[in-house]
Amino acid sequence: MFKKILLPVDGSEYSSKAIDYVADLAKKYDSKVVLIHAYQVPVEIQDRAVPFGGSVAGIVEIENYLLQCGERLLEKASSGLEERYPDISIATVLKEGKAGSVIEESVENEDYDLIVMGRRGLGAIRSYIFGSVSTYVMHHCKCPLFIV
Numbered sequence: 131m132f133k134k135i136l137l138p139v140d141g142s143e144y145s146s147k148a149i150d151y152v153a154d155l156a157k158k159y160d161s162k163v164v165l166i167h168a169y170q171v172p173v174e175i176q177d178r179a180v181p182f183g184g185s186v187a188g189i190v191e192i193e194n195y196l197l198q199c200g201e202r203l204l205e206k207a208s209s210g211l212e213e214r215y216p217d218i219s220i221a222t223v224l225k226e227g228k229a230g231s232v233i234e235e236s237v238e239n240e241d242y243d244l245i246v247m248g249r250r251g252l253g254a255i256r257s258y259i260f261g262s263v264s265t266y267v268m269h270h271c272k273c274p275l276f277i278v
């Protein structure tokens with residue numbers, strides 16, 4: 131039923147809960163799990179840093195830093211899964227771009243049976259029940275979705 135699961139991660143406690151559920155599901159269904167993380171240089175910096183005194187080198191540095199953070203995040207998340215299910219088959223995908231669009235594109239290009247993700251993430255606006263990425267995925271991805 132759940133041969134291939136997409137697990138979008140952002141390092142939040144919601145995303146950790148999603149990892150717990152995926153570990154259990156993957157054990158039961160012997161699923162292949164693809165962890166995905168999207169990173170992006172804040173738009174404000176991309177557009178304005180150079181004309182307002184920033185430098186292209188500075189933006190590249192930020193981008194490299196975010197890339198390294200993403201690698202570490204994926205490594206931590208995948209080792210958390212392996213601890214609980216040593217035989218699990220895991221792939222990790224790190225992409226530059228808007229998380230919702232990156233997830234949407236992956237679902238369009240590959241055959242997933244399920245997406246498991248957090249209801250909220252690292253965002254600060256706690257008055258909303260769902261975050262912007264989970265809301266985007268709910269509205270755009272044509273794949274069964276399990277929101278934790």
Ligand SMILES: Nc1ncnc2c1ncn2[C@@H]1O[C@H](COP(=O)(O)OP(=O)(O)O)[C@@H](O)[C@H]1O
Nearest residue numbers: 138139168247248250251252253261262263264
């Ligand atoms: N950059 C990201 N890359 C991959 N998945 C993400 C990313 N950001 C959020 N997610 C996924 O979306 C879930 C909901 O997060 P989000 O909608 O961003 O809420 P919030 O607005 O509280 O940050 C997270 O728990 C995680 O599973």
Ligand SMILES: [Mg+2]
Nearest residue numbers: 251252253261
């Ligand atoms: Mg977020």
